[in-house]
Amino acid sequence: MGHERESAHALWVSAHPRSDSLTARLRDIGVARLREDGWGVDVADLYAERFDPVLVDEGGADVRAEQRRLLAADLVVLQFPLWWYGPPAMLKGWIDRVFERGFAYDVPDPATGRNRKYGDGGLVGRRALAVVTAGDRAGSIAPRGISGDVEDLFWPLLHGTFWYTGMEALAPHLITDVHGIDEKEADRLGHVLADRLGAIRTEAPIPYLPMTDEFYDHSIALHPHVTAGLTGGAAHRRPS
Amino acid sequence: MGHERESAHALWVSAHPRSDSLTARLRDIGVARLREDGWGVDVADLYAERFDPVLVDEGGADVRAEQRRLLAADLVVLQFPLWWYGPPAMLKGWIDRVFERGFAYDVPDPATGRNRKYGDGGLVGRRALAVVTAGDRAGSIAPRGISGDVEDLFWPLLHGTFWYTGMEALAPHLITDVHGIDEKEADRLGHVLADRLGAIRTEAPIPYLPMTDEFYDHSIALHPHVTAGLTGGAAHRRPS
Numbered sequence: 383m384g385h386e387r388e389s390a391h392a393l394w395v396s397a398h399p400r401s402d403s404l405t406a407r408l409r410d411i412g413v414a415r416l417r418e419d420g421w422g423v424d425v426a427d428l429y430a431e432r433f434d435p436v437l438v439d440e441g442g443a444d445v446r447a448e449q450r451r452l453l454a455a456d457l458v459v460l461q462f463p464l465w466w467y468g469p470p471a472m473l474k475g476w477i478d479r480v481f482e483r484g485f486a487y488d489v490p491d492p493a494t495g496r497n498r499k500y501g502d503g504g505l506v507g508r509r510a511l512a513v514v515t516a517g518d519r520a521g522s523i524a525p526r527g528i529s530g531d532v533e534d535l536f537w538p539l540l541h542g543t544f545w546y547t548g549m550e551a552l553a554p555h556l557i558t559d560v561h562g563i564d565e566k567e568a569d570r571l572g573h574v575l576a577d578r579l580g581a582i583r584t585e586a587p588i589p590y591l592p593m594t595d596e597f598y599d600h601s602i603a604l605h606p607h608v609t610a611g612l613t614g615g616a617a618h619r620r621p622s
Numbered sequence: 623m624g625h626e627r628e629s630a631h632a633l634w635v636s637a638h639p640r641s642d643s644l645t646a647r648l649r650d651i652g653v654a655r656l657r658e659d660g661w662g663v664d665v666a667d668l669y670a671e672r673f674d675p676v677l678v679d680e681g682g683a684d685v686r687a688e689q690r691r692l693l694a695a696d697l698v699v700l701q702f703p704l705w706w707y708g709p710p711a712m713l714k715g716w717i718d719r720v721f722e723r724g725f726a727y728d729v730p731d732p733a734t735g736r737n738r739k740y741g742d743g744g745l746v747g748r749r750a751l752a753v754v755t756a757g758d759r760a761g762s763i764a765p766r767g768i769s770g771d772v773e774d775l776f777w778p779l780l781h782g783t784f785w786y787t788g789m790e791a792l793a794p795h796l797i798t799d800v801h802g803i804d805e806k807e808a809d810r811l812g813h814v815l816a817d818r819l820g821a822i823r824t825e826a827p828i829p830y831l832p833m834t835d836e837f838y839d840h841s842i843a844l845h846p847h848v849t850a851g852l853t854g855g856a857a858h859r860r861p862s
Contacts, residue, residue, distance in 0.1 A: 399678045429678075435711040436675065438639045467778035468708055471675040471715025478705050500768060521841025525853040528740060528833060528842040530777055534854060537770055538707030593768060601761025602768040613765040614774060614854055 390583070392416050393455035395426040397462045397473035404515055404560055404568055409461055411572030412513070415579050416457075424451055428472045435475020440482060448480040457509055457582060458549065460539070463560075464516040467535055477543060486547040499546050501592030506548030509587060512539055513555045513575065520558040532556050533588070533615050541590055541618065550587035589620040630823070632656050633695035635666040637702045637713035644755055644800055644808055649701055651812030652753070655819050656697075664691055668712050675715020680722060688720040697749055697822060698789065700779070703800075704756040707775055717783060726787040739786050741832030746788030749827060752779055753795045753815065760798040772796050773828070773855050781830055781858065790827035829860040 394413055398405035409425070416423050426448070428435075434444065452458065462469045469477075481487070486504045488497040498504070514536075516523065523529045533540065536554050544551040555578060557571055578585075591597045597608050609617045634653055638645035649665070656663050666688070668675075674684065692698065702709045709717075721727070726744045728737040738744070754776075758769050765771045773780065776794050784791040795818060797811055818825075831837045837848050849857045 429676075435715070436639075436669075437705075437710065437712075438669075465677075465718050466714070466721070467782035468714065470677065471711040471718050472677075474706070474708065474714045475675070475711025478711050481706070519841055521839075521843045524841075524843055526844045526857055528838055528844075528858065529782065530855070531853065534774060535778065538775065542707035542769065598768055599761075601759055601764075603761045603764055604766045604768075613771065615770070617766055618768065 390420065390456050391422040391424065391454050392457040392459060393424045393426060393451050394459045394461065395428065395473065395476065396460075397428045397470045397476070399429050401430070403463075404563070404571075405461060405463055407568050408513065408515070408557075408572050408575055411569075412459070412461075412575050412579055415576035419580060421457070424454065426451060428476055433472065433476055435472050435479065437475065437478045442479075445479050445482070448476065449482075449485055452480065452486075452505065452508075455508060457511070458505075459511045459513055461513040462515075464514050464518070467529065469539070481543070481547060498548065499593060501545060501548060501590065501594075503546065503548035508548070509550040509552055509582075510544040511552045511555060511582065512536060513557075515557045515560045517561045518558050523556065523558060537615050540588060541615065545588075545590045551590065552582070552585055552587050589622070591618050591620060630660065630696050631662040631664065631694050632697040632699060633664045633666060633691050634699045634701065635668065635713070635716065636700075637668045637710045637716070639669050641670070643703075644803070644811075645701060645703055647808050648753065648755070648797075648812050648815055651809075652699070652701075652815050652819055655816035659820060661697070664694065666691060668716055673712065673716055675712050675719065677715065677718045682719075685719050685722070688716065689722075689725055692720065692726075692745065692748075695748060697751070698745075699751045699753055701753040702755075704754050704758070707769065709779070721783070721787060738788065739833060741785060741788060741830065741834075743786065743788035748788070749790040749792055749822075750784040751792045751795060751822065752776060753797075755797045755800045757801045758798050763796065763798060777855050780828060781855065785828075785830045791830065792822070792825055792827050829862070831858050831860060 394409060396405055396409045413423050413425055460473060462473050487499045489504045491498050518529050521527055523532050523535065525531045529535065532554060540551040555575060597604060599605055604617055609621060634649060636645055636649045653663050653665055700713060702713050727739040729744045731738050761767055763769045763772050763775065769775065772794060780791040795815060837844060839845055844857055849861060
């Protein structure tokens with residue numbers, strides 16, 4: 383990450399309409415843990431800050447402010463309840479508006495003139511973690527579960543957003559079966575999250591392949607000999 | 623669909639900030655074709671109608687109005703530019719707010735008491751089509767393309783939203799390489815779309831499996847003998 387322990391900064395973005403939500407409780411526990419560990423943490427509660435998620439024109443003072451928050455971060459956490467198997471519109475719109483072309487992706491490389499993306503880009507040097515709460519049962523978000531595999535479900539965010547803009551994508555922190563849980567269980571879930579955050583600097587990210595000629599052809603599909611025979615997200619990872 | 627040709631209605635929902643966009647042009651061509659074929663078409667231009675996509679509390683007069691529009695439709699078209707491999711926040715929020723529990727899903731079946739979803743639900747009897755424009759090259763949205771396979775990319779919408787609420791999901795109408803196209807090419811793309819719409823009443827939908835005990839267990843994962851050995855979206859289809 384190129385930073386000493388003392389200088390690490392995190393941006394924690396959350397999107398839930400209620401301040402008494404499980405999302406808020408887990409955020410408070412997670413942010414407290416990061417601060418105990420020496421992180422500077424900037425909390426972006428998009429509902430509380432009344433962020434406008436509707437992209438009309440590019441730019442705007444609010445977009446510039448969010449971009450500065452991103453640039454200051456070594457770790458970006460996006461926390462949200464799973465709505466229709468994706469982020470709430472509030473968070474989707476934060477991405478739509480803030481991750482602008484020329485800022486987050488298609489940043490020209492002065493050496494080659496090539497537009498930087500997929501493993502390179504405006505947000506390179508950062509790692510990104512999605513923290514997601516879902517009402518689904520654990521077994522339903524699985525390779526043969528009715529909701530699909532967790533990394534397939536989050537492919538647009540993990541590969542198409544985090545990795546696309548140069549950030550290292552960490553495996554999503556998915557919490558299932560959240561309907562009707564009590565305070566004790568919420569605290570337990572918070573401690574599990576806090577434990578993970580305690581080791582987040584050194585956790586291995588998903589080993590997605592960079593968009594280079596070594597792996598991809600001109601249509602930007604994998605060369606036949608790369609991860610031969612695989613399709614889906616697994617095809618785009620370095621073989622373990 | 624249980625309707626004579628004379629009585630068929632479509633709801634065409636589009637989400638693009640510009641009225642001179644390719645989205646608007648394709649919508650106008652598509653809507654004209656449906657009307658020529660005898661459909662009644664309700665056009666919901668979410669930006670022009672200034673829909674509020676931010677879910678705070680459930681319900682609201684605007685949500686009830688959108689729900690009536692859905693209930694009146696035999697065919698639901700959701701048209702959008704692909705932003706970060708998903709719908710713009712404006713459209714995502716229309717789904718977040720309008721597809722309420724008890725309206726679109728988890729509608730109790732009076733006979734069994736079971737909550738209806740995945741092949742059943744509040745929107746059963748309708749078919750749904752996503753019409754999507756993307757800057758990506760065609761080869762990059764493919765089983766080994768860097769953006770992933772089209773039906774994997776749209777899994778949250780096709781299976782997790784359309785099918786979840788009881789609608790038959792049609793294969794997405796994806797248009798790639800849209801940056802910098804001229805008027806002639808836009809018209810050609812419009813005609814391809816219109817041709818498809820001309821046969822949309824009888825097009826075979828994606829044959830997703832219903833959420834019944836025949837196919838899924840109590841964790842809502844597929845029984846081992848169903849589509850044995852498959853994972854991903856293909857596992858949840860009737861074998862052809």
